[in-house]
Amino acid sequence: MHVLTLTTNADAPFMTEQMRALERRGVSFSTLPVSGEGDSGKTRSPTDYLKYFPEVIAEAGNGYDLVHAHYGLTAPMALAQVRKPVVLSLWGSDLYGPVGPVSRTCAPLCDEVVVMSEEMRETLDHDCRVIPDGVDLEKFQPAPQDEAREAVGWDSDEYHVLFPYLPEREVKNYPRARRIVNAVNGLVDRPVRLQTVYGVDHDTVPDYMNAADALLLTSHSEGSPNSVKEALACNLPVVSVDVGDVSERLEGVDPSLVSEDDEELIEGLREVLESGERSNGREAAREVSVERTADRLHSLYERVASGGR
Structure with a gap:
């Protein structure tokens, strides 16, 4: 299975660790981040996101099984391509903050939506899966x-x-x-x-x-x-x-x-x-654990990919 990942932060540790765990299950990824400055409290301009639309549409035609949009601001671009099924993961601030209206509008149009908590599911008020990002228990363990x-x-x-x-x-x-x-x-x-x-x-x-x-x-x-x-x-x-x-x-x-x-x-x-x-x-x-949450996400991927758009 080959997945196109859309993200506002390609270096987000919880996302990259999740992807590594899925790679061990036979999933391959290509990551397409939004260009421009987006880290350390900075914000991107509307132009950065407008430029992202044609990039996503062009890349989505390269033999992927599905598109996984991480963070609500990438959902419109994921939906702009009409060939591949879309999984949307909401991180929290994209539901509770000023981006919330974008996330709520796009969620019903996606094939699956993943949220991090029951509280987020209740706030979204739409059918979705609660799969919190996992923690790497090999990396994080007690020490003196x-x-x-x-x-x-x-x-x-x-x-x-x-x-x-x-x-x-x-x-x-x-x-x-x-x-x-x-x-x-x-x-x-x-x-x-x-x-x-x-x-x-x-x-x-x-x-x-x-x-x-x-x-x-x-x-x-x-x-x-x-x-x-x-x-x-x-x-x-x-x-x-x-x-x-x-x-x-x-x-x-x-x-x-x-x-x-x-x-x-x-x-x-x-x-x-x-x-x-x-x-x-x-x-x-x-x-x-990252392994347990990766198992759940892998099952979701298989279900979405087999169902098509």
Whole structure:
């Protein structure tokens, strides 16, 4: 099976890991990204997307079994070619943010739609498949904290709270994370440092997960945040607002906390830091391993490809 992948971010780790897992099942991919600047908080111009239409139409004629559009903004281009069936994967911000109307308009026209959580399915209000992106359990696994801190250069005499996002990304709500950590700083016996980690090689992310004392998620909206699943795989406690599928992922995981209340988030983070314990999250992460989610997506591919457009 040969799949044409359309994407706004060809380097998205969760997408590329998923594709590698599918390649082990006999699927081959060609990736056609939207040209122009789209990373690090920058946005592409309408012209970049207009130029993308003829590129997709021309490439789709090169013997593919289906077209997989990742992110809602690539859906119109995928549908513009009429020869091959279309699978659309929505990531979260393309449903909850300003791109939402594009995603909702295109979803009924696609042969299959994949979303990351039950919350997204309810928001979309259209027949779709819930298949969260998986985590690589070989790459993300527990390791000694002192070795990880040495690898990333963090002080062993401080508490380290991981915020693995660009602070300028408004949807991630960095100011709320900053307020929570500042409040906790006055309640514990050691300095608490909020570590913003972004733009690093994805192979080094497990070091940061194992070096941290907790992951803090304060986003306005999410689909199925990979940082939470990666933290689970490393037994890193998570303190999070109730977005996406976080409550489902953290069910039975201890220590961890999901709440919408700032006082509860502050107290929960304080307790996690002072306990010094790792979580039992790795067992929960097995439910969303990249191999398990790839099996589900492979079955969907076979069904779509056999049915045609």
